[in-house]
Amino acid sequence: MSANSLRKRAFVYSDDAGENLDVCPPSPTKKRTPSRRTSELFRRTAETHRLVGREAERKTIREFCENHILVPKAGSLYISGQPGTGKTALLKEVMRDMEREMKDVEHEVKTATINCMTVKDPRLVYQKLLIEMGYVAESKEKDAAIKSLESLVLKSNKKKIMYVVVLDEIDQLLTKDQDVLYKLFEWASTEGSKLTLFGIANALDMTDRFLPRLKARDCEPQLLNFNPYQVAEIRAIIMDRLFSLEDDTKDESNGKVEGKDKSETGKPRVAPLMQRAAIELCARKVAAATGDLRKALDICRQTIEMVELETRKKERLEKRQSLPQRGLAPLSEIRLANLENQVAGSSENATAARRQSGSFADAVSSKAAKLTLQDAPKVTVEHVKKALASAFGSPVVQKMKALNVHQKIVLAVLVMKIQSGKTVDCEVGKVFDHYTTTCRSSNKIGAVNRGEYQDLINMLEANGLITLGKSKEERLRKIGLVPRESEVLDATRGQDILDTILAKAGVKMDATDM
Structure with a gap:
C-alpha cells in the first residue's frame, strides 16, 4: 500500500479532520433528529398535509371547477401572481380534493398538466397535450397535432367528456403572432367545447398586453390574482409546519390562518425548534422584501440546519474532552509513521481505529436523535439574521x-x-x-x-x-x-x-x- 493512500486514510480517521468524523453515512435504522425531520418539512419539495390560508383564492378556484368541470361547461381561468405565492400548489390541492367529485359525475374527466418551461417550441404544446391525454396525432403532418386536438375538444360525439388542461408558466408559449395562446383560449370559449383551461403565470397583465384580440372575440378568461404573502400568513404557515410535528396537531386540517398559533385555552402556543421572535423576524423581513413563501421556507430550513450543526459540534467537543478520562487517547495523537507501520504489519490496528472513529460519530448522532422536540435547541433571532443576509444578498x-x-x-x-x-x-x-x-x-x-x-x-x-x-x-x-x-x-x-x-x-x- 502506498504512503499517499496511507496518509489519506490517516487524515480521515484523525481527530484533526474535524468534520470528517462524520464521513460514514448514518445507518438507515438510526432515528432522525427532531431538527432533521423539521428541516425536511421546510424543503420546497415537501408535501404538506394542507395549505394554510388563501381561503378567498381557494373558494374562487373551487367554484370555477364546480361551474366548468362538474357541469360540464368549457371555460378558462388565468391565475397570476409573483413567484412563491402558492398559485400552482393551491390549484393542485383543490383538484386533489375534488377527485372523488370528478369521478362521481356522469361524464369522464381527463386532466393534462404541463409546465411550459419544458416545451422548447410553443407549437409543440399541442402534441404534448395529446400525449398527456393518452392520444397520438393520426399523421406526421406539421399541423396534425393541432387538427387532432381541435377535433377532440370541439367536435361533438356521443361520448361525454371534459378535458381539463393546466398550463403552468403559460407565458412561455408567447410567440410573435400569439397564435398558440389564441387557439387555446378560443377553444376554451367556444360554445359546446369540451376544454377547461387553467393558465398560470407571474404576469398580472399578460392577457391585456399580449392577447388584446381575446376581448374583441369575447374569449377573455376569468382572472384570479395571488397577492404576495403578508406577515400573518407567513407566520401562520411556519407555525403550522412546526406544530405538525407534534402529535396533538396531526388531526387538525381546517387550513385557517387565524388561531393556528393558539392553544385550546387561548394562550399562545410555544412552537418547537424556533423561538417566536425568530419566526416573527423571518415573516416580517420576507413579507417586506418579496412576499415569496419559498424564501421564508428556505430561511427556516437553513436556520434549523445551523442549529443542528452547532449542536453536533458542541456534542463532538464534549465527547473528545471525555475520551482521555476513560483511557482513550485522541486519534490525533496517533503519529502518521506509526500508523503506516501498523497497517503494513497488520490491518487489525487500522480496523480498530475505524471502529473507534465510527463509535465516536455514532455516540454523537445517537445523543442528538434522543432529543425531543421540547428539549432540542431552538433557532434564535441571530440565526435568522445570518440566513436573511445570505438569502437577500448584498x-x-x-x-x-x-x-x-x-x-x-x-x-x-x-x-x-x-x-x-x-x-x-x-x-x-x-x-x-x-x-x-x-x-x-x-x-x-x-x-x-x-x-x-x-x-x-x-x-x-x-x-x-x-x-x-x-x-x-x-x-x-x-x-x-x-x-x-x-x-x-x-x-x-x-x-x-x-x-x-x-x-x-x-x-x-x-x-x-x-
Missing part, C-alpha cells in the same frame, strides 16, 4: 433587482460578453447591437431606440453599476461592469424573460467569482 444585488427589465438586459449582455471572452467588444455601440439582437430573439420584449438606450446607460452609470470610458464618439466609449457576474445573475434569476434570454445565450447560471 445591497448591490438589491439595487439591481429594482432596475427595469431593459436595464437588467443590458447588464445581462455585459455578463454574456465577459463569459464569452469578448470584453474587447464592450463598447456602447456594440453592446447596443447585442442588446437589440437579444430582445428580438426573446420574442417577448421590444428593444428601446438609441436615445432611450443612452438614457439607460447613463442611469446605470449614475447607480454605480457600470463605468464609461472616454472617447470622442459616444458609441465607442468602453463599458465596464462594476458588480460581479454572480451578483448580476442573482439579481436577474427567477424572472421569466431574463431567464429565457440567459438560457438561450448559454450563460452559466451558477457563476461565482470567476
Whole structure:
C-alpha cells in the first residue's frame, strides 16, 4: 500500500479532520433528529398535509371547477401572481380534493398538466397535450397535432367528456403572432367545447398586453390574482409546519390562518425548534422584501440546519474532552509513521481505529436523535439574521433587482460578453447591437431606440453599476461592469424573460467569482 493512500486514510480517521468524523453515512435504522425531520418539512419539495390560508383564492378556484368541470361547461381561468405565492400548489390541492367529485359525475374527466418551461417550441404544446391525454396525432403532418386536438375538444360525439388542461408558466408559449395562446383560449370559449383551461403565470397583465384580440372575440378568461404573502400568513404557515410535528396537531386540517398559533385555552402556543421572535423576524423581513413563501421556507430550513450543526459540534467537543478520562487517547495523537507501520504489519490496528472513529460519530448522532422536540435547541433571532443576509444578498444585488427589465438586459449582455471572452467588444455601440439582437430573439420584449438606450446607460452609470470610458464618439466609449457576474445573475434569476434570454445565450447560471 502506498504512503499517499496511507496518509489519506490517516487524515480521515484523525481527530484533526474535524468534520470528517462524520464521513460514514448514518445507518438507515438510526432515528432522525427532531431538527432533521423539521428541516425536511421546510424543503420546497415537501408535501404538506394542507395549505394554510388563501381561503378567498381557494373558494374562487373551487367554484370555477364546480361551474366548468362538474357541469360540464368549457371555460378558462388565468391565475397570476409573483413567484412563491402558492398559485400552482393551491390549484393542485383543490383538484386533489375534488377527485372523488370528478369521478362521481356522469361524464369522464381527463386532466393534462404541463409546465411550459419544458416545451422548447410553443407549437409543440399541442402534441404534448395529446400525449398527456393518452392520444397520438393520426399523421406526421406539421399541423396534425393541432387538427387532432381541435377535433377532440370541439367536435361533438356521443361520448361525454371534459378535458381539463393546466398550463403552468403559460407565458412561455408567447410567440410573435400569439397564435398558440389564441387557439387555446378560443377553444376554451367556444360554445359546446369540451376544454377547461387553467393558465398560470407571474404576469398580472399578460392577457391585456399580449392577447388584446381575446376581448374583441369575447374569449377573455376569468382572472384570479395571488397577492404576495403578508406577515400573518407567513407566520401562520411556519407555525403550522412546526406544530405538525407534534402529535396533538396531526388531526387538525381546517387550513385557517387565524388561531393556528393558539392553544385550546387561548394562550399562545410555544412552537418547537424556533423561538417566536425568530419566526416573527423571518415573516416580517420576507413579507417586506418579496412576499415569496419559498424564501421564508428556505430561511427556516437553513436556520434549523445551523442549529443542528452547532449542536453536533458542541456534542463532538464534549465527547473528545471525555475520551482521555476513560483511557482513550485522541486519534490525533496517533503519529502518521506509526500508523503506516501498523497497517503494513497488520490491518487489525487500522480496523480498530475505524471502529473507534465510527463509535465516536455514532455516540454523537445517537445523543442528538434522543432529543425531543421540547428539549432540542431552538433557532434564535441571530440565526435568522445570518440566513436573511445570505438569502437577500448584498445591497448591490438589491439595487439591481429594482432596475427595469431593459436595464437588467443590458447588464445581462455585459455578463454574456465577459463569459464569452469578448470584453474587447464592450463598447456602447456594440453592446447596443447585442442588446437589440437579444430582445428580438426573446420574442417577448421590444428593444428601446438609441436615445432611450443612452438614457439607460447613463442611469446605470449614475447607480454605480457600470463605468464609461472616454472617447470622442459616444458609441465607442468602453463599458465596464462594476458588480460581479454572480451578483448580476442573482439579481436577474427567477424572472421569466431574463431567464429565457440567459438560457438561450448559454450563460452559466451558477457563476461565482470567476
